[in-house]
Amino acid sequence: MSGTDPVCTAPSAGPQPSASCTGTVSHTLAWVARLHRIAMGRRLRDLGLYPGQELMMMRLWDCGAVRQSELIQSLGLDPSTVTKMLQRMEQCGYVRRSPDPADRRAVLVAATEEGLALRAGVENAWADLEQSTLAGLAPAERAELARLLGLVGENLAKEAGEDACAPGPGALC
Amino acid sequence: MSGTDPVCTAPSAGPQPSASCTGTVSHTLAWVARLHRIAMGRRLRDLGLYPGQELMMMRLWDCGAVRQSELIQSLGLDPSTVTKMLQRMEQCGYVRRSPDPADRRAVLVAATEEGLALRAGVENAWADLEQSTLAGLAPAERAELARLLGLVGENLAKEAGEDACAPGPGALC
DNA sequence: CCCGATTAGTTGGCCGACCACATATTCATG
DNA sequence: CATGAATATGTGGTCGGCCAACTAATCGGG
Structure with missing residues (x-):
């Protein structure tokens, strides 16, 4: 790493040389991701969900009754x-948890009626956010963005171990 | 277990909007951002910082003594x-807070010696993560990714109101 | 000059997310 | 078949982050 990376110092002719290193892709990525999360949070709040819970529900909608460990792995969470999260969502009436008869350690999770009722709203919110996010981008640009993000994701996944979730393979499902 | 769960039932052709099936840029973005945050978290932990604190320190390194409200606005945080965050960082000895003599409501924040000592490590970590993130991407691809992320960020910033952080204006100190 | 509106900061509560640790249950092997 | 490793889940704690409600100080009119 003798890289001599003029990280911040660079008085680059870039558009925004603001505070220390604002020019990096990392910064922009973090910034965009936060805005994205906030935007999704607003949409979800109207539905009675918190950010992150929608991913859980999506998995449940697709898979029916699932073991908690499966959710952990597929979402890549701790x-x-x-x-x-499930304890809260259960208390809100969105999911039901029951012991797995085949494995007394495991817990089976499934969406309730109320949970299923959220599906349309969440999918709509998701699609709406996707559209708002990509407004003004040509199809080719969208594809390129997706491709580049995928590459970056692989880089980071490689370095961070091999946990995390897998957006692409979608093995199951 | 029994393979072939037609879960994502839609064999349909085309961009199935079936929210759950992970094809969207939004999903990829959230995924990548999480990996990125985790990766940065690891590097920061070795330095004694938590994710998010490094941005605070960067501002302090650049600006010297700043009013808290300035930090709030420049970082776009609540x-x-x-x-x-500052209370914890003060207790860790990284920053010092003192009342502003010119405005008895305000608080001036500045980095301590210990805080300044972190600078090299943080900048190094940041550069290292940037490199790891963009490994395998050609310069043109990096530029394109930065550009597209910037566009997406503008879209989201527009929709989310006028707050959030601004990598652009860089009104700076 | 006084009183309302704005600004600066704090506290409490809640949620997502992590880690470290603890518990129950299944599995694999000797 | 017993015993240690691996698995599945839960607890407690800490942080970043948001919202809502509150105090204190400054600013603007009337």
């Missing part, structure tokens, strides 16, 4: 995160 | 988030 087990404790899933446990607590 | 006031309470900044208050609590």
Whole structure:
């Protein structure tokens, strides 16, 4: 790493040399991701969900009754995160949890009627956000963005171990 | 278990909007951002910082003594988030907070010696992550990714109101 | 000059997310 | 068949982050 990366110092002719290193892709990525999360959060709040819970529900809508460990792996989250999230969502009436008769350690999770009722709203919110996000981008640009993000994701997944979720393979499902 | 779950039933052709099936840019973006945050978190932990604190420190390194409200605006965070973060960072010895003599409501924040000592490590971590993130991407691809992310960011910033952080204006100190 | 509106910061509560640790249950092997 | 490894889940704690409600100080009119 003798890289001599003039990280910040660079008085680059770029558009925004604002505070220390604002020119990096990393910064922009973090910034965009936060805006995206906030935007999704607004849409979800009207539905009675918190950011992150919609992914859980999507998995449940697709798979019916699932073991909690499956959710943990498919969402790439920490087990404790899933446990607590499900406890809250159960208390809100969106999911039902029951012991797995085949494995007394495991817990089976399924969406309730109320949970199913959210599906249309969430899918609509998701599509709406996607559209708003990509407004003004040509199809080719959208494809390129998706491709580049995928490459970056692989880089990061490689470095961070091999956990995390898998957007592409969609093995099951 | 029994393979072939036609879960994502739609064998349909084309861009099935079936929300759950992970094809959207939004999904990929959220996924990549999470990996990115985790990767940065690892690097920061070795330095004694938590994710998000490095942005605060960067601002302080650049601006010297700043009013808290300035930090709030430049980082685009909630006031309470900044208050609590600074309280912890002060207790860790990275920053010092003092009342502004010119405005008895305001608080001036500045990095301590210990805080300044982190600068090299953070910049190095940031550069290292940037490199790891963009590994395998040609310069043109990196530029294109930055451009597209910028466009997406503008879209989201527009919709989310006028707050959020601004990599652009860089009104800076 | 006084009183309302704006600004600056704090506290409490809640959620997502992580880690470290603890528990129950199944599995694999000797 | 017993025993240790692996699995599935839960607890407690900490952080970043948001919202809502509150205090304190400054600013603007009337």
